[in-house]
Amino acid sequence: MQPDSGSHRLDTIPAHVPPELVYDYDNARDPRMLEDPHARMRSLILEAPPLFFSPCNGGQWFATRKKLIMDITMNPAVYSNVFRLAPEGQPEPEQGFRMLPIMTDPPEHTAYRAPLNQPLSAKSLAGLEAAIRAMTNELIDQVLDAGRCDFFSDIAEPLPVTLFMKLAGMPTDRLVEFRHLATQATSATVDHETRSATFKQIAGILAETIKSRQEKREEDLISRLLDATIQGHPPTFQEMLGYSVTLFLGGLETVVNALSFGVRHLARDQELQAKLRADPSLLPGAIEELLRLYGIASTPRRLTRDEVCHGVQLKQGDMVLLLLPAANYDDTAFPNPEQFILGRTEPHMTFNTGPHRCVGLNLARLEMKVFYQEWLKRIPPFRLDPQAPPRFMGGFNLAITTLPLLWK
């Protein structure tokens, strides 16, 4: 389904890869990345070629610069989101479940993407703002008096899951159960088998919701999708499941980590905290700059044919991982990339560019804006717990696993 992010290491470098483009980087285990993920992204800009080949993770290319990544994403005919299960040259097994719209290419992608655009547009989401505010305040109520919390598990994790359930139309009386499953699905500490069992359970719950909306529509995203027309037909049950699973996975771990890295930055910069408390109108700009500094997701593309890319010969079937969080530290786009600078005009790459550019970005921005407004209003100046520094994790998402904060 996706390129290998596991431990498999190539013994021999493929013949078409010139030695000067080989750079050892393990997307899941690199020790410098695990120490400080974003500092490692910056070092990749300084130390590695813009498009390098690493023998780790099964052997693949990594793209780190903004212009390079944009050129790749804008050319989906060559750089595809459709990943083969069978080896190159052999026929694919029967197509079953597909994550939608992410695992399709234009023009098919355009048809699959269209039904999501409107329900997730900034205009349609404005109505959710009050609910997000209420949820945020409920979570703050639970930690305020203690003067401390693990921001990751107490706030960052519950907020997006609760919101997703509301948006999608999941029964909120099963909130606790679902939250637990969501945590398990994205947690680094559960083993492979538990995780795939968790996915099955999540798909099961999503399937129940889809079935009940098939019988009776409500005011939610699943109902809207059921009424959509895709290439002239209503979505099948498989397609509905494909959408739901993507929305669930796409909208949870990403937001959880974007919130956590952002709050960690503020915890280490009292001056910025004070500035934003004094003038919340600076928040939208500050959130964009935090999103730039702390990109989360990287995303793979597969070569549909041999192609020379920015002077590098790539072969059909090669995988390229677009390191979006590294592109945000590309000096040619972002001078002094390590500095937090309000008012940069160059758009960051955290949501990617091209046809797959995050469809949930309006929701993510809204969640973050409301969260920071309430958090800064109610929580006194907060800092990291010096006894328990945050810990990090790699993979397709750069992630935090714990973030203890103090404010007393």
Added chain:
Amino acid sequence: MVRITFIEADGKEHEVEAEEGQSVMQAAVNNLVPGILAECGGFASCATCHAYIDEPWLGKLPPPDVAEEGMIECAFHVRPSSRLTCQLQVTPALDGLVARLPVSQTEE
């Protein structure tokens, strides 16, 4: 070459030469016209290449397809003459086209 004029909301004009076959959005981006963001790169998925097309050119364009129509509804400051410029192909018939840009592509 086909001439296209983009007019920003504050009245600032940008006249550019477009090539036949490219999109009106591409002509703007290639000439660094501010106000056409084109975040999705021309796949009718972001509505940040939104512009108002003046007559007589509006009437000369093929009508929007479903994807464009749905996406226009997500755009801000929509008017009857709203189009997504990435979906408009440059043809000789469009010579002189005037595209006016909304106050913002991303906010009310």
